[in-house]
Amino acid sequence: MSTRWYPIYQRGNPQLRVFLPNFWMKLVRPTEEQPANVVTFAVSTEMTKHDVKNYLEKIYKLPVVDVRTRIALGETKRDQTYGYVTKKDDVKYAYVTMPKTEAFTFPDIFVNKAEKQEKEEKSLDESKAGFRRFLDRNKKRPGTPGWYSI
Amino acid sequence: MSSTLIKCLNIAKTVGRVTFKNFLTASQNQLPSLSPAAVGGLLKCGVHTTAPVRNERLMEFFDDPKHWSENEVKVGRAWKADELRIKSNKELHQLWYILLKERNMLLTMEHECNDKMEIFPNPERIDKVKISMENLETVVRERNKAYHLLETGETGERPQRQVNNAFGLRCTYKSCEHVLPPFMNTKWIKSRNLAYGGRAVHKFLLKYREKLYNAKRKAKNRARNEVMMILRRNPNFDLELLKRKYADVDIDKLRRTDKTRGHFVPKVDA
Numbered sequence: 058m059s060t061r062w063y064p065i066y067q068r069g070n071p072q073l074r075v076f077l078p079n080f081w082m083k084l085v086r087p088t089e090e091q092p093a094n095v096v097t098f099a100v101s102t103e104m105t106k107h108d109v110k111n112y113l114e115k116i117y118k119l120p121v122v123d124v125r126t127r128i129a130l131g132e133t134k135r136d137q138t139y140g141y142v143t144k145k146d147d148v149k150y151a152y153v154t155m156p157k158t159e160a161f162t163f164p165d166i167f168v169n170k171a172e173k174q175e176k177e178e179k180s181l182d183e184s185k186a187g188f189r190r191f192l193d194r195n196k197k198r199p200g201t202p203g204w205y206s207i
Numbered sequence: 208m209s210s211t212l213i214k215c216l217n218i219a220k221t222v223g224r225v226t227f228k229n230f231l232t233a234s235q236n237q238l239p240s241l242s243p244a245a246v247g248g249l250l251k252c253g254v255h256t257t258a259p260v261r262n263e264r265l266m267e268f269f270d271d272p273k274h275w276s277e278n279e280v281k282v283g284r285a286w287k288a289d290e291l292r293i294k295s296n297k298e299l300h301q302l303w304y305i306l307l308k309e310r311n312m313l314l315t316m317e318h319e320c321n322d323k324m325e326i327f328p329n330p331e332r333i334d335k336v337k338i339s340m341e342n343l344e345t346v347v348r349e350r351n352k353a354y355h356l357l358e359t360g361e362t363g364e365r366p367q368r369q370v371n372n373a374f375g376l377r378c379t380y381k382s383c384e385h386v387l388p389p390f391m392n393t394k395w396i397k398s399r400n401l402a403y404g405g406r407a408v409h410k411f412l413l414k415y416r417e418k419l420y421n422a423k424r425k426a427k428n429r430a431r432n433e434v435m436m437i438l439r440r441n442p443n444f445d446l447e448l449l450k451r452k453y454a455d456v457d458i459d460k461l462r463r464t465d466k467t468r469g470h471f472v473p474k475v476d477a
Contacts, residue, residue, distance in 0.1 A: 062365035065384045077303050077347065079340070083314045084268040086322060096265060099318070116304060119264045161262040164269065166316075167323055170276040177278070 080104050080112060085150075086163045093160035098151045102128065109151045123154040267308060268315045280328045286339040291346045303343055310336045375403040375412050430456050438467040 063073060083099040091097070100109055106124040113119040131145035155161070195201050274280050291299060313333045320327035348364075355363030370380045380401075385392055434456045437444055450458055461467055 062383070065386060076300065077344065078307070081307075081314055082268075082311050083318050084265065084311075085315070085318055093260065116307070117264050117267060119262075155262075159262060160260040161265050162260045164261070164266075166269070166275045166319055167325055168276070170325070173276055173278075 078112070080108065082109075082112060082151075084163075091152075092154075093162065094155045094157055096153045096155065096161055098153060100126075100149050100151050102147060102149045104149065104151070106151075109153065113153065119153075120156050120159065121153055122156055125152045125154075126150065268312055270312060270316050274328070276325075277328055278326070280332070282329065282332055282335065285335040286342055288342040288346055291343055292349075294346075296347075296350070299343055299347060303340070306336055306340050306343070310340070370401050371403055373400045373403050373408075375408055376415075427455065431461065434458060434461055435464070435466050438462065439469050442469060 061079075066073065080101040080103075082101075082104075085097050085099050087095075087097045098109070104112070104126075106126055109124045109126065110121045113121050127150055129148045129150060131147045133142055133144045135142050191203065194206070269275075270280070286302070291302075294302070310333065313336065317327045317330065317333070352362050352364065355361055366382045367379045368382070369377050372378050385395060387395075389395065430453050434449060434453050437449065438458075438461065446458060449456075
């Protein structure tokens with residue numbers, strides 16, 4: 058339903074169906090060591106276990122054996138100067154068990170970060186040096202455009 | 208360098224074992240003498256490696272690997288409502304799930320970047336997806352409304368009405384379906400707190416209304432003073448424009464007041 062107004066459950070068919078779900082799911086790195094077939098998700102707080110299962114099976118075509126959920130309390134922090142308390146949002150975590158044949162380890166996304174940064178810095182240095190050369194060449198004739206001489 | 212050796216090096220990086228690394232660098236120096244098969248054989252012999260296991264369906268939660276550790280990811284703009292209006296229901300349905308997956312992917316990447324203290328490239332992508340989803344939903348809602356109006360004469364939207372809450376303030380009450388009719392549903396009657404009263408609430412309302420009234424009064428005075436200053440500094444100001452801009456101010460009356468006259472002797476026609 059586009060109005061996001063769900064009628065109450067009534068026995069019999071046709072059953073209530075969700076056409077445009079607006080739940081979100083984040084795949085997060087597990088804090089504790091887990092079996093290879095268990096994946097951790099942070100999900101919308103209003104999602105139930107059945108929702109998580111259906112979401113993964115229908116949208117991502119992922120076989121799901123079991124889902125366990127918990128709601129983690131958001132951190133509270135007292136402001137140092139004024140003393141008021143701020144709280145972060147609560148998060149629902151879903152621990153999804155896949156069949157034993159499936160396995161997943163969280164990939165390391167920033168493996169090549171250093172390499173790429175180095176390359177970028179090198180090109181930046183080159184362009185800096187080029188500009189410096191241009192300035193040196195035009196020291197005696199300021200304001201000349203770049204195309205003026207070879 | 209052979210592809211197997213590159214793979215080995217990558218694995219060595221992920222594992223980060225010093226001894227293993229040393230061994231591999233040694234093998235790199237004597238590259239011509241070692242065949243890929245030999246390196247593969249060496250790998251198998253008892254060295255424990257935890258190569259990341261990729262699950263194709265779960266990798267949909269991650270960005271394209273070529274965008275990993277990139278500083279900038281170039282993307283297009285969000286879907287506009289007009290573009291979505293010419294799409295069929297089926298196409299919109301498909302697009303919704305594409306957007307949903309994209310949003311999940313972006314949220315996952317953002318979370319991971321925050322965890323690793325890295326910069327998430329182009330965070331406006333999330334906003335673009337959000338705008339697209341909002342537009343899509345408005346289009347679907349328009350169609351829903353049109354269909355309901357045609358078939359039933361009602362909009363099909365969730366019914367809502369204005370009621371007073373416990374503080375005596377107006378708020379919208381969104382109705383929902385119940386199994387029992389209202390007169391039988393005592394639990395619902397008790398739960399909805401629509402009446403208000405008591406000394407504290409009346410005191411609050413008095414002060415609240417005074418606050419509202421003061422805000423209104425100050426706005427009115429400010430507008431009047433602004434008009435007076437304009438007229439004093441610019442005697443030949445366009446009155447039509449003023450009237451249009453300050454609709455609530457009685458400009459003809461203000462022109463007759465002393466304050467709108469400037470500090471100069473008015474010209475008297477001979």
